[in-house]
Amino acid sequence: MAPSQRSSSRYTRLAEVALATLVVVCPLALGGAAKWVLFPLGLLSGAAALLACIGARRHGQSLRFPLLAVPLAAGAALCAVQLVPLPSGVLGLLSPEAAALREFALEPLGLGGARPVSLDPPATWRELSKHVAYLFVFLATVQVSRSRDSRRRLLAVVTFTGAAVTLVGLGHALMGVTSLFGLRSWVHAHPTLVTFFGNPNHLAGFLGLGASVGVGLALTMRPPMKALPYALAAGACGLGVVLTLSRGGIVFLVLGQGLLVLWLARRRREERRGAASARSFVPVLGLVAVLAVGAYAVAEPLWAEARSADSLEKLGQSKVSLWPMMASAAAAFPALGMGRGAFEAAFPRYQSELNPNTLTHPENAVLQLAAELGLPGLMLLVLAVWGFARLARREGLDALEVSALAGVAALALHNLFDFSLELPACAVAALVVLGTVARPRERDTADAWALPSSLVSLGASGVLTALALVALQPGASRLSDAETELAEQVRARAPVETVHARGLELIDRHPADYLLYRLVASAHAARGVEGASQTLAFVNRALYLAPLDAVSHRVAAHALLATGHRSQAFLEYRLAYEAGEKGALVGDAVRRARTVEDLVAMTPDSPDIAGALLDALSWHLNRPELALAYGAWAREHFEGRPGVTALWAREARLRLTRKELPEAEAACVQVERRAPGERDTALLRAEVLRGRGESDAALRDLEALRSRHPEDLELALILASWQMDAGLTRRARQTLQSVGGLVTDYRQRARLLSMEADGLEREGLLSRAMDRRQTVARLLPSAEAYFAVARLQESLKRYDAAARSVSEGLALLPPDAREAARAWMTRLESAERARVDSRRKELLSDPRAQELEHLLGESREPLVEP
Structure with a gap:
């Protein structure tokens, strides 16, 4: 019996279990975005590799190293090189930008010495761990997939995991739940299908891969009835892709299925199997039908998404418009890149256009690798594409393998407009699918090299597993956590010495993060003139790393004003405005201006x-x-x-x-x-x-x-105001009534009613005026609105109602402005008590009123004695 058909070793089966667990766990970890996912990723991938090595040794098989494993291994090696501390001279040769950052920002702060190429070393440590884990996932899958049953089971896990994720999303939609299981709400993301994935594009990529693999399983399963579960799972994944409303996900899923249809048509022509071959199109047609039904169900939002990129102009305003700016950033790091994973920290230095979002990835795989790994990264990408092409041209591929390759190709092309492969959920699934196709064949070893003995490979796997796990220790410091910690200290007004010391520690870990410098600057700025020099020292570094940071410009302006450099300060206010902070001039700078020269300096x-x-x-x-x-x-x-x-x-x-x-x-x-x-x-x-x-x-x-x-509402309001000032109150009211149908919001309605109330008051119609004042208070609650009601109620001697209105207005005043309102309310309550006492005395002195009260009292006696 051929080795590929023998029963697998129990170690190989355990490796299969580890891989299947990874395929399931990574999507559950918020699509791979959860911080804790890297530890199980490293542990399970290392365990899979070790068990696969032991299984190969027990089974008498030689381990294989396919061509597609080279980019993964070389990527891990590049990450390691980027983390090597280098003296300033060598650093200047390999990365002039990193050397410039060291010289300008770090050395004056006492943070000199040898520095690595990476501008965010903790992020690169995490990427090193991920690259080693991805290499293990791929190599372990290649070994495990020598067994046909294991290969099918792994692919089935990919498909059924995608189907389960879709069902979770459908369940949330049916129950109207907008947070994950009612426990976790997405803060910045607003996915149309609530699942473990916060990003709909990432979800579409994962489900698209599952749909393609499911179609392949359905095509190759015999007898046909066994294909039904896989066809249903593929349909569920395809439906999920449509419901995400991800334009790229839908387009590339259709593209992948189109490639599969072309291959099936070609095979049918070659084999000339007639009707028998026609059945092979059924799963694909079923998936297309599901896509059509899903598209019909969400036709309106899907059409809105499609129209948002229906022209070259609109496409140019999308994420594609950011590519030239990101390409310029990548061009600054040709030799070894800015550091794998360092894009979020390093990119603001090269951002030349305003964007309200934090750009954590270029959302383009080519630009991602070019920026973070430089020219070596692009060479590895070319090698990966060449290896994939060789794999796709391999003879004897069946429908399952072609479907798997089509799914991986669609996911890879989707990553020209997304970054789902940067997170473990899609990356692990893609590597598992790719590994099942890249498995060694007994007659074809051209695309794979035999590794050293299983014992040597076992030792290497153990060492690399330990490296992947140990790398998580220096990679534990994350950019967002460091920023949050320092921001909390600044917000809590911790001693400036404490903030300064902690800031230096965090800057040493994340030297390219402008926000850390700005936070330390803000802490010094709170000291006024005493801290101005330190404020400027740190904020200058923040602006060096993020020239478009509006808050840094404003902090610099405050420090410059404190030191008497007024023209420079107002120029910083202007730069803050041009960097996107629209209130910097009218809300802050103009209040501090003393002369025309100050105003000229701030004027854009x-x-x-x-x-x-x-x-x-x-x-x-x-x-x-x-x-x-x-x-x-x-x-x-x-x-x-x-x-x-x-x-x-x-x-x-x-x-x-x-x-x-x-x-x-x-x-x-x-x-x-x-x-x-x-x-x-x-x-x-x-x-x-x-x-x-x-x-x-x-x-x-x-x-x-x-x-x-006649349709100008503002003009009508001005005219009515002038007519009232001229004593033409009736004509003013007619003017206001003529434009009642032009009112479009509550604010306009309130203004119109207030003017009508003014006219009614002038005519002495206080009750009608009060009705309009009360409506204004309901439309736009404010202290002034309630006090206007109270004044009319007081004029009508409705003191109790007036006191209540004053109380409502008083609640809307700041605490330091309530004294006069409290005195007014006290006066109204006293007037109401005096009115009630006066009325009671009148009743007591009136014999007829006393007789009426006596009769009323008798009527309240019980009809039946107890």
Whole structure:
């Protein structure tokens, strides 16, 4: 009997169990994203390799090392090389960027000495452990798969695990549960199918592989009835892919099945088996039918996803648009890369475009390897593709093997737009599937080398297993954990010496993480002038590592202000705004500005922002003199730009509030010259007429303007306000009623009702005004709204209701602003008690009221004595 058909050794079967356990455990570990998954990955993969070696020795087999194992082994070796501490001269030759970081950021902090190439050594240690584990998974699968039954069982585990994951997602959907088993909610992810995978693209990749393998098992199972469970599992996996709404997952699953159909059609032509061969298309057609049904069930969201990338322009705005920036980052590390796993820490240094998300991976396998492993990584990728192509061209492949290769190819192509293979769930499943095809054959050893004796291989496996597990110790420090720990210390206002010392320890582990430097800078910034120099020292390093970090720019601005470098400080505020912090100028910088020069330094090349700064100075900060001076500079600076007309309009309105009528008239003329016939120009002219005391003419002009713009709600509200000021309350109410249908939100409705209430109060209709005030308080609860209700209730002598309204408004005030409201409520309660006492005295002095009370009292006596 051929060795491939013999009964497997019990050690080989135990290795099979270890591999199957890994295939199941990795998806359960949140798709491989859980921190604890690396230990069972290293332990079980090492156990599988050791048991496979023992099984081969007991079975009299030689261990094989396929060509596809070379990239895995070389990748682990590269990770080890990246972790070797190097003197500054050698580091400068192999990685100028790492040497520059060492010289600029680390040496002045006392963290010099030999440094590795990796910019995040703990992450590279973890990747070393993963690469060794992946090598063991692949080699153990190659050995175990010499048995046909073991091979089928491993592939069945992949398929049925995918089907089980899909069923978990369907169960959550049927029960309307949006958190995993009601226990874990995804914070940043919003998967359409709630499973162990937070990322729908990763889930689609895993399920797509399971679907392809399931089709292959169904195609090769005899008799046909035994194929039914595998066909159903494949259909479940395919349905899950559609329900993820992952465009890439769906496209590449269809592509993989298309490759399989082409191979089946070719085999049918070659073998000319007629109807018998036609049955081989049934599982594929069944999967296509399931995909069609699933697509129909989620047609609307699926169509929305498809339309989000239905043109080259939209595709260019997706993750593809980030590729040039990531390619530039990879180009900075040609020799040995930035360190496997170090992309998240190192990339902000080279990020040239704003992005609201933290970019942990390039979401492109080629760019991932180019950035983290440099040119050697790209060479290994080429070697892996060549080895896969040789494997796919091997003679004698059956439908199961072709299905497996099609599934792996689809997953690999999907990783040109995703990074699912960076996590153990998809990586382990793909290596197991690939290992079943790459198994050695007795007549074909061209793609595999015989390893040394089983005893030597056993020793090597033990050593490498120990290495994979030991590597987890220096790899235990994670970027997110370090940032969280230091941020908590800063938030808790720990002593700055403690934060500084702990920050240096964490920076030594993660030297490229800009956030650690910024957190230490923030701790020093809390000391004001005393900590300004240390603040600038650390924040400069943060900005070196992340030039687009807006918070670092703001921290730098505060420190520069403390040291008196005002122009540089306001320039940092401007850079913070340009880095994405929109409130940096209007919310913070403008309050600290003292002179026009300060405002000029912070102003970006935008008339609109200059206008926003003018509004803040004029109306919120009440600094009109500085606003006028800054407005003059802004108009001159932005002359000829579209936004300069709005700057002149702001000048006119500010002059009107200051009763500077000639200057307001001159500014209005400038607006009319630049934008004649515009709605805002006509409104400004009416405001100037009103400011000059020509209220009737202004009102006529505004009414004429309103007739030309009947759908303009804002214009109608202004007109109603002017009509009320002119005493035309009834006409104002008619104006407000005419635009009631134009209101689109609660805020507009509340403003409209407030103006109606003002008109009703002026007409003495207090009860109707109070109804509208109460509606405003319900629409937009605020202290002012409730106090307006209380004032009307007090006018109507409803003291008890007024006190309740004041109490509701008081609860919305800050604690330090409640004294006056409490006094008002006390006065209202006293007035209510006085009113009740007065009424009681009236009743007691009225004989008829006493007789009525006596009769009422008798009616309350029991009808039947006890």
